[in-house]
Amino acid sequence: MHKGIAAGDAPNTRVRHRKRNSDVGAGAGKSNGSHLLVNDTSKYKSFLVRAYSTLWMIGGFALIVYLGHLYITAMVVVIQIFMARELFNLLRKTHEDKHLPGFRLLNWHFFFTAMLFVYGRILSQRLVNTVTPDKVLYRLVTSLIKYHMAICYSLYLSGFVWFILTLKKKMYKYQFSQYAWTHMILIVVFTQSSFTVANIFEGIIWFLLPASLIVINDIFAYICGFFFGRTPLIKLSPKKTWEGFIGASITTVISAFLLANIMGRFLWLTCPREDLSTGWLHCDPGPLFKQETHALPGWISDLLPWKEITVLPVQWHALCFGLFASIIAPFGGFFASGFKRAFKIKDFGDSIPGHGGITDRMDCQMVMAVFAYIYHQSFVVPEVLSVDKLLDQIITNLPLEEQQALFMKLGQMLQEKLIGS
Amino acid sequence: MHKGIAAGDAPNTRVRHRKRNSDVGAGAGKSNGSHLLVNDTSKYKSFLVRAYSTLWMIGGFALIVYLGHLYITAMVVVIQIFMARELFNLLRKTHEDKHLPGFRLLNWHFFFTAMLFVYGRILSQRLVNTVTPDKVLYRLVTSLIKYHMAICYSLYLSGFVWFILTLKKKMYKYQFSQYAWTHMILIVVFTQSSFTVANIFEGIIWFLLPASLIVINDIFAYICGFFFGRTPLIKLSPKKTWEGFIGASITTVISAFLLANIMGRFLWLTCPREDLSTGWLHCDPGPLFKQETHALPGWISDLLPWKEITVLPVQWHALCFGLFASIIAPFGGFFASGFKRAFKIKDFGDSIPGHGGITDRMDCQMVMAVFAYIYHQSFVVPEVLSVDKLLDQIITNLPLEEQQALFMKLGQMLQEKLIGS
Secondary structure: OOOOOOOOOOOOHHHHHHHHHHHOOHHHHHHHOOOOOOOOOOHHHHHHHHHHHHHHHHHHHHHHHHHOHHHHHHHHHHHHHHHHHHHHHHOOOHHHHHOOOOHHHHHHHHHHHHHHHHHHHHHHHHHHHHHOOOHHHHHHHHHHHHOHHHHHHHHHHHHHHHHHHOOOOOOHHHHHHHHHHHHHHHHHHHHHHHHHHHHHHOOOHHHHHHHHHHHHHHHHHHHHHHHHOOOEEEOOEEEEEHHHHHHHHHHHHHHHHHHHHHHOOOHHHHOOOOOOOOOOOOOOOOHHHOOEEEEOOHHHHHHOOOOEEEEOOHHHHHHHHHHHHHHOOHHHHHHHHHHHHHOOOOOOOOOEOOOEOHHHHHHHHHHHHHHHHHHHHHHHOOOOOOHHHHHHHHHHHOOHHHHHHHHHHHHHHHHHHHHHO | OOOOOOOOOOOOHHHHHHHHHHHOOHHHHHHHOOOOOOOOOHHHHHHHHHHHHHHHHHHHHHHHHHHOHHHHHHHHHHHHHHHHHHHHHHOOOHHHHHOOOOHHHHHHHHHHHHHHHHHHHHHHHHHHHHHOOOHHHHHHHHHHHHOHHHHHHHHHHHHHHHHHHOOOOOOHHHHHHHHHHHHHHHHHHHHHHHHHHHHHHOOOHHHHHHHHHHHHHHHHHHHHHHHHOOOEEEOOEEEEEHHHHHHHHHHHHHHHHHHHHHHOOOHHHHOOOOOOOOOOOOOOOOHHHOOEEEEOOHHHHHHOOOOEEEEOOHHHHHHHHHHHHHHOOHHHHHHHHHHHHHOOOOOOOOOEOOOEOHHHHHHHHHHHHHHHHHHHHHHHOOOOOOHHHHHHHHHHHOOHHHHHHHHHHHHHHHHHHHHHO
């Protein structure tokens, strides 16, 4: 039986290809000659399945973005739970688990502890801003936030002690490997999701633009590779080609520039959200989203019908996002491919027809979300400490008397300085 | 050959015992009868070796504490490098490494990236406070700090790409395991050290008291176990006994109460340090370190010659530290024991005669340092945002014009509020 060539209706057509091109060996590769990836009969079916589920995902995604920050966050959390489930199951051994009742529950104990910790940090100030009117609730929330770290640490410690007390002889190695694996998963999953959620609340565009660019890059790498792919790119993923990589890079950078111009026009996408409500957003979007008109150089205006172009400054940042999404982020995918080959896994799961597991789709998103956050914090937010931010801290966190005390002290200090200079 | 019983002069006497009590099996255990751990000829030699190196360590440690914050931090960094080296070597396979030139360098690349990230975060504000006088250096430092996260992320990404580009066929599994292992080590090592360093700068006492309590608990668990130990405590560490555990707990809680009273009298130990100099410290130590006099209840003052006792409020916090150090922190040790058994390692290293590797001595310290930090932040620092802290932020971070702008705005807002109420 030649599993690699027999076309079937199982969802993992993607895997079968890889198997054919690599595992079945050099013979199949050579017979394809220079048309390494172009001639392939089962490829078209795979293409359709994948295109169909991609469209569904994009549609659902657009609806969620329309609904707003809280819904997007909820989506991130759901994705995160699915990812964690896929990854937890990966190294699970049913035989060993039978002897360890409750051992898998421990994974989820750590998962929810990490969730409380990460989202508590990101969302606590916004939660305070949301519940202000009600005095009792307000006090409850602020004191919970005050002891947030202590609560999370106690929860973690209880898991830690639970783990040690349930260690079973002859299972040590399995249990410790699982413990380490759980921690690795939590780090990977929560790094991704926490940076994503932080981006969302800075303004949906800081989440939507990077995420879209990864999707665009994926789609065009697939399409360009599908129609023009000849030269294999990297041994780790035999289905990836240089043609796909370069075609996708060009498309992604151009898309980034154009998309930023479109997205930058909607307050819904550009305003940061300071609370956890889903109401309409009003804000001064700031200089990044104000149109600037640039005159085009003579030789371009001779060729094209325009004399000048209108650009939002955010588009220049978008170019950086485009470059990163097409050049560095794919390494997230290579990493996942390598990981799957190292541990002889076909896919991380089978949740999305034609795509594999959710984790398979999230590999590059993760690298991108972290980049977007750090880029935004380092190069977009002009000063970490601005007058308005400080003022906001003072007004929301200090009782009135202390605000007055601060005011008096600051006045004194300024007076001294001005006299001194 | 009965390796377990033959007395030798190798440093790992500790391991040999464990081997004897567990691996050699029930027979040896039974012949010892109820005097499970008391009768043992090679034990005395081990005791002397261990006592000798313990004294050396305590002496060196006292000198470093006397020298101050920067020296203690340097010590933490050195310990951390040794720990990382021990742990990196643990799962290293010489045969595989031969085929992967430069692969071990990658570990240290990640190590120094993590170091830059962690210490940059903790110490950046203090670095700014230290270099203020020189204008050029000040600008260099502040702009480096501004892009600190971006720099660290680029370094991390370059390591990530480097890893993927040097993946070698048939080595995938080894390389990915090493990658995961490196990350686990870095998390363990840097969690410990970053919390420790944060504690040091909050006031040396917040580092010294917890660290001392772990040492005291270790020593008294050893001594009490040595002289009275009969009942095994936990299967993971057959040398630990209930007698040692309970004896040590009592001693540790009492020591915590007394030590806090002594340490709380020195400004050198109680003042926080806001810069990176090593000069003398002056501060108002705050209410935690002001003596309070409590009258003793009648029945106690009948028995003892005192009518009242003088207590520093910090001593009540110290009791919590003592309880944690003797009840929860030992689980750090159990965890390390379990880990060593799971992977069939004798000790993490052999740097300290009689103790094993540095990592073997740091297992409980790690759990304790994290606790001390979180406890201090949650229950000792009364408000995360105090008037003085905010004022400090304003003065050091905003240019003069913005300070004035803030002052005016705050004044307006307060006026509106006062009129409103």
